[in-house]
Amino acid sequence: MKKVLFILALVGLFFVAPVSQGHAAEVLFDFEDGLQGWEIPDWAYEKPDHGQKDLGLSDKFAKTGKQSMELTLEFPGDRWMGGIIEIMQYYDWTDYSAIAVDVYLPEDAPHGLKAKLILTVGDTWKWAEMSKSFTLVPGEWVTLSGDLTPGSIDWRRIQVDDSFRQDVRKIDIRIASNGKPAYSGPVYIDNVRVIE
Amino acid sequence: MMNSRSGLAAWCVIFASCFSVLFLAGCGRGEPDTGTKIPSTEEGPSTVPSPSREPITEERTFYDFETDLDGWEVPIWAEGKNDYVAREVMISPDVASSGAHSMRTVVDFPGNMWSAGLVEIQQYLNLSSYRVISGDIYIPGDVPLGLKAKFILTVGNNWKWVEMSRSVPLIPGEWVTLTASIEPGSYDWKRVVPDEKFAEDVRKIALRIESNRKPRYSGPVYIDNIRVGK
Numbered sequence: 001m002k003k004v005l006f007i008l009a010l011v012g013l014f015f016v017a018p019v020s021q022g023h024a025a026e027v028l029f030d031f032e033d034g035l036q037g038w039e040i041p042d043w044a045y046e047k048p049d050h051g052q053k054d055l056g057l058s059d060k061f062a063k064t065g066k067q068s069m070e071l072t073l074e075f076p077g078d079r080w081m082g083g084i085i086e087i088m089q090y091y092d093w094t095d096y097s098a099i100a101v102d103v104y105l106p107e108d109a110p111h112g113l114k115a116k117l118i119l120t121v122g123d124t125w126k127w128a129e130m131s132k133s134f135t136l137v138p139g140e141w142v143t144l145s146g147d148l149t150p151g152s153i154d155w156r157r158i159q160v161d162d163s164f165r166q167d168v169r170k171i172d173i174r175i176a177s178n179g180k181p182a183y184s185g186p187v188y189i190d191n192v193r194v195i196e
Numbered sequence: 197m198m199n200s201r202s203g204l205a206a207w208c209v210i211f212a213s214c215f216s217v218l219f220l221a222g223c224g225r226g227e228p229d230t231g232t233k234i235p236s237t238e239e240g241p242s243t244v245p246s247p248s249r250e251p252i253t254e255e256r257t258f259y260d261f262e263t264d265l266d267g268w269e270v271p272i273w274a275e276g277k278n279d280y281v282a283r284e285v286m287i288s289p290d291v292a293s294s295g296a297h298s299m300r301t302v303v304d305f306p307g308n309m310w311s312a313g314l315v316e317i318q319q320y321l322n323l324s325s326y327r328v329i330s331g332d333i334y335i336p337g338d339v340p341l342g343l344k345a346k347f348i349l350t351v352g353n354n355w356k357w358v359e360m361s362r363s364v365p366l367i368p369g370e371w372v373t374l375t376a377s378i379e380p381g382s383y384d385w386k387r388v389v390p391d392e393k394f395a396e397d398v399r400k401i402a403l404r405i406e407s408n409r410k411p412r413y414s415g416p417v418y419i420d421n422i423r424v425g426k
Contacts, residue, residue: 111272112272131319131320131321132266132267132317132318132319132320133267133318134267135267135269153258153319153321156320157320157322180272
């Protein structure tokens, strides 16, 4: 009898856990069929403190599926440098509470690189970058996530209200080295999603 | 004769004392408190009101460490320093002041020298609508007495390092709440009296656990429920 109850409990957990654990996510970009509009913005090529060299697809690492986006960086390590990519697209995320993306740094990369999401929102095309960065860990996928709900503290110099997520116009992802480390090589980006 | 002279001298002293007290107080009994001229965070002298003494009635937890570290880390600058002894940080189910997890950092205080374990988050925050910042800290029951803790904020465009003017003793086996006022006029910060702009542009929050030559201790320290209140 105990065995039966144990098996029933296990089966119950199998069905209940996925529902109770998390919120449903809608994957916006999985990079299985191409870059889907992601690019290095023209202005970033002209900035001396930006060191993104190339953007393409890769099957070396993937968080989901078989491919991810590969961004090649060149940071000399003697000053602040960023590498940025973006997509311009209009979104209404009223039904979603968060945005997330997974970033992978190869195992032989140095410690100290950081990443954040940046949104461009509203009629005034307001630049809203995250109020904090996520430390990338060599050899691991790190999830960057930002709270989109009213009152969120995840966005810098902006009072987040309901209108914030109603009119999103660009998504940017920026990898940065604040003086150190020096790094020349790729980072991999996958599974850009919004979460209910 | 001597007695009358002594009495006169005594009356003079009393009169002078009363005059001094009234003069220093601005002869202003009954006038509203308009604040004190004191150095502000960024610029020269300015008038800063006194912090409120009303109770905190509303709190918001920014970091509860239930699912991840939310960006808290041992900073890279502390890694190579002999007197900074926090070596790792992770979430832990060992103890929690709220929920089921807390942030655990492992420290290695050698004793015989001042040393500290520091964990921090770099995040741009506008805390101007709040009056206090608080956090809970726990050390295991077998840790020797003597460890203390304080908040350190980094604020403003010049990334000013502002540490609390006092440290709070940690009690082995108990959660200790560390609270500091971030209101204009607060005296909780060393060499800085916050003005209106102080809490508008907070860029880092750090917690530093200190051993001032003693005790010697190697092991975990737990931090939970970093919050603001108004």
